[in-house]
Amino acid sequence: MSTLHSKAAQRFLETxxxxxxxxxxxxxxxxxRDVMAHELDEWERLRDVACxxxxxxVTHLDRYLxxxxxxxxxxxxxxxxAKDAEEFNQTVLSMLRKQGVKKMVKSKSMLTEECGMxxxxxxxxxxxxxxDLGERILQLMHKRPxxxxxxxxxxxxxxxGHLFEEKLGSEKGNYDPTYLTYQARLSLRxxxxxxxxxxxxxxxxxxxxxxxxxCTNEGNADMxxxxxxxxIVAMGxxxxxxxxxxxAVFQRLLCRAATGQxxxxxxxxxxxxxxxxxxxxxxxxxxxxxxxxxxxxxxTLKCIRCGSCMNTCPVYRRSGGYSYTYxxxxxxxxxxxxxxDKVRYADNVSACTLCCSCDNVCPVKVNLxxxxxxxxxxxxxxxxxxxxxxxxxxxxxxxxxxxxxYDTALKFAPITNHLPHVLMYNKLNGWGYGHEMPVxxxxxxxxxxxxxxxxEDKKGNI
Amino acid sequence: xxxxxxxxxxxxxxxxxxxxxxxxxxxxLNGIEYADAVSQFIAMSRTVGGEVVTLEPGADxxxxxxxxxxxxxxxxxxxxxxxxxxxxxxxxxxxxELNGTDVGIVQGDVGVAENGCxxxxxxxxxxxxxxxxxxxxxxxxRNNIVSNMHQAYCRIRMTDYGYxxxxxxxxxxxxxxxxxxxxxxxxxxxxxxxxx
Numbered sequence: 261m262s263t264l265h266s267k268a269a270q271r272f273l274e275t276x277x278x279x280x281x282x283x284x285x286x287x288x289x290x291x292x293r294d295v296m297a298h299e300l301d302e303w304e305r306l307r308d309v310a311c312x313x314x315x316x317x318v319t320h321l322d323r324y325l326x327x328x329x330x331x332x333x334x335x336x337x338x339x340x341x342a343k344d345a346e347e348f349n350q351t352v353l354s355m356l357r358k359q360g361v362k363k364m365v366k367s368k369s370m371l372t373e374e375c376g377m378x379x380x381x382x383x384x385x386x387x388x389x390x391x392d393l394g395e396r397i398l399q400l401m402h403k404r405p406x407x408x409x410x411x412x413x414x415x416x417x418x419x420x421g422h423l424f425e426e427k428l429g430s431e432k433g434n435y436d437p438t439y440l441t442y443q444a445r446l447s448l449r450x451x452x453x454x455x456x457x458x459x460x461x462x463x464x465x466x467x468x469x470x471x472x473x474x475c476t477n478e479g480n481a482d483m484x485x486x487x488x489x490x491x492i493v494a495m496g497x498x499x500x501x502x503x504x505x506x507x508a509v510f511q512r513l514l515c516r517a518a519t520g521q522x523x524x525x526x527x528x529x530x531x532x533x534x535x536x537x538x539x540x541x542x543x544x545x546x547x548x549x550x551x552x553x554x555x556x557x558x559x560t561l562k563c564i565r566c567g568s569c570m571n572t573c574p575v576y577r578r579s580g581g582y583s584y585t586y587x588x589x590x591x592x593x594x595x596x597x598x599x600x601d602k603v604r605y606a607d608n609v610s611a612c613t614l615c616c617s618c619d620n621v622c623p624v625k626v627n628l629x630x631x632x633x634x635x636x637x638x639x640x641x642x643x644x645x646x647x648x649x650x651x652x653x654x655x656x657x658x659x660x661x662x663x664x665x666y667d668t669a670l671k672f673a674p675i676t677n678h679l680p681h682v683l684m685y686n687k688l689n690g691w692g693y694g695h696e697m698p699v700x701x702x703x704x705x706x707x708x709x710x711x712x713x714x715x716e717d718k719k720g721n722i
Numbered sequence: 723x724x725x726x727x728x729x730x731x732x733x734x735x736x737x738x739x740x741x742x743x744x745x746x747x748x749x750x751l752n753g754i755e756y757a758d759a760v761s762q763f764i765a766m767s768r769t770v771g772g773e774v775v776t777l778e779p780g781a782d783x784x785x786x787x788x789x790x791x792x793x794x795x796x797x798x799x800x801x802x803x804x805x806x807x808x809x810x811x812x813x814x815x816x817x818x819e820l821n822g823t824d825v826g827i828v829q830g831d832v833g834v835a836e837n838g839c840x841x842x843x844x845x846x847x848x849x850x851x852x853x854x855x856x857x858x859x860x861x862x863x864r865n866n867i868v869s870n871m872h873q874a875y876c877r878i879r880m881t882d883y884g885y886x887x888x889x890x891x892x893x894x895x896x897x898x899x900x901x902x903x904x905x906x907x908x909x910x911x912x913x914x915x916x917x918x
Contacts, residue, residue, distance in 0.1 A: 394897035437901035479893040479908025486850035522837035532884025553736030
């Protein structure tokens with residue numbers, strides 16, 4: 261009855277004394293998002309338009325990619341294409357080697373996580389320095405992100421304090437977030453000053469102008485690219501938007517949906533290399549051209565990685581990012597994992613109550629829960645259906661198809677209300693595992709309805 | 723076949739989405755409008771952690787900056803009229819030389835009332851001045867404040883340097899225990915000076 265996710269979620273709740281804090285913290289982000297949404301009369305209209313722009317763009321992607329690349333090249337940017345993670349990693353490495361770069365600073369990029377770039381480059385002798393504070397903390401701890409926007413939310417300030425004492429030589433016992441942030445600032449400043457290359461991801465690529473747009477609160481994407489002679493942008497194919505008018509829509513939605521701020525502190529537009537430097541963009545496929553061929557799942561390509569589906573998800577909030585087996589957790593991660601490898605990541609589809617809250621907050625209206633439902637329907641065909649659930653479903657099917665047996669079963673069902681706890685809550689009863697069983701009424705609904713109809717019939721009302 | 727052709731032909735082969743999805747009419751989309759966009763801009767700039775001061779007629783902008791940052795010693799700018807700047811981002815040998823700047827002073831083009839963003843196009847050789855300085859001063863004409871991002875994106879212009887940034891308040895992070903801290907990697911504070 262248990263998936264890897266549900267087992268991990270149980271461990272999270274049993275062993276993590278911050279589980280409640282985790283839940284509350286993400287609910288605060290959701291509430292802040294709501295305040296932002298309610299301040300704008302046009303919020304729902306913006307979501308509709310954002311969805312329409314993305315649907316249009318991802319179904320005309322070849323055209324927009326050619327336009328984007330044409331403009332970027334005219335602006336003197338070197339554009340490369342990578343069909344998969346391996347080609348991407350090799351392209352980055354050869355670029356760094358050509359310029360003799362030993363150290364690269366970088367801002368947050370889910371694409372480089374997806375491609376496993378850091379371990380690859382490190383194994384080839386390149387020092388890769390994450391410069392987003394949360395990512396830097398995780399890098400020093402050798403941990404992976406638990407959320408795509410607030411990656412280190414699960415690490416306590418005491419843990420950060422101990423880490424910085426050891427790695428950065430900060431004061432013993434000083435766990436003040438302001439002090440610790442300043443220590444990281446000083447240390448990262450040295451890295452920016454001495455790095456040979458700076459890398460960013462891309463929130464958007466504007467076809468009409470060739471701009472790469474990166475949104476950060478820390479300014480680390482700008483710090484990473486304002487000093488080195490080499491700038492590299494890692495960009496998924498689906499990041500293209502047609503023009504500035506479209507960009508305005510997404511700029512307004514992204515941060516409001518993500519953290520409940522009216523904007524990120526920095527919305528940086530990179531159109532050319534800075535004087536005396538080189539700028540390269542690597543466009544990465546890594547499965548995206550397969551996703552467009554999935555009739556029920558192509559709309560995941562609309563995702564702008566704001567993380568709002570995680571913040572609102574009751575399962576994510578109560579199970580944490582590490583309970584999922586794919587590196588992106590939450591509703592969007594469940595779907596992206598299945599698109600990556602549906603046998604390997606099938607355990608995550610149980611991490612959904614089908615409450616549909618994610619669909620209602622998604623700024624680009626990806627039908628996340630609907631897609632999860634579809635994946636569940638297909639579990640049996642890939643040999644991943646849970647045997648207990650499968651036999652229970654077959655039993656229910658038989659019962660529902662035999663009304664007399666159903667009536668009899670319902671008549672005796674209230675007996676279970678009085679059965680000893682141990683008989684109802686054990687591993688044989690999948691429905692009693694992890695949740696409370698319903699209390700059966702003495703008179704089932706259809707019997708009540710039948711009696712009413714009989715009475716009304718007698719009165720001549722029917 | 724190059725990787726580019728391989729990827730594009732794979733996309734074309736797999737693109738079987740049924741239905742025609744056209745671009746929506748973005749001109750029909752009206753963003754929020756403020757009766758007093760300047761007041762809203764000032765309020766929002768403070769919400770995002772910035773300061774706003776008004777340059778009174780006849781006042782010296784250099785004095786206003788000194789008053790805002792009385793302890794600052796090293797100023798960097800290439801903006802005409804900023805006499806207090808010892809460093810010039812146009813003439814430094816490398817961007818790294820700007821490290822240790824207490825206050826950088828730059829010119830903003832368009833202010834946005836809904837979120838406190840200011841469009842700062844690169845008008846200097848080393849744009850690092852916008853980020854490496856401990857504190858940032860952005861000069862902005864009150865006549866160039868619009869209500870929302872739709873209007874802003876219709877107005878912004880890139881310079882030949884090919885870089886520009888919407889800056890809204892100081893660099894910030896909440897990555898440690900979700901506590902908001904100003905001054906992650908870039909400027910720790912921002913003062914907007916509104917001019918005529």
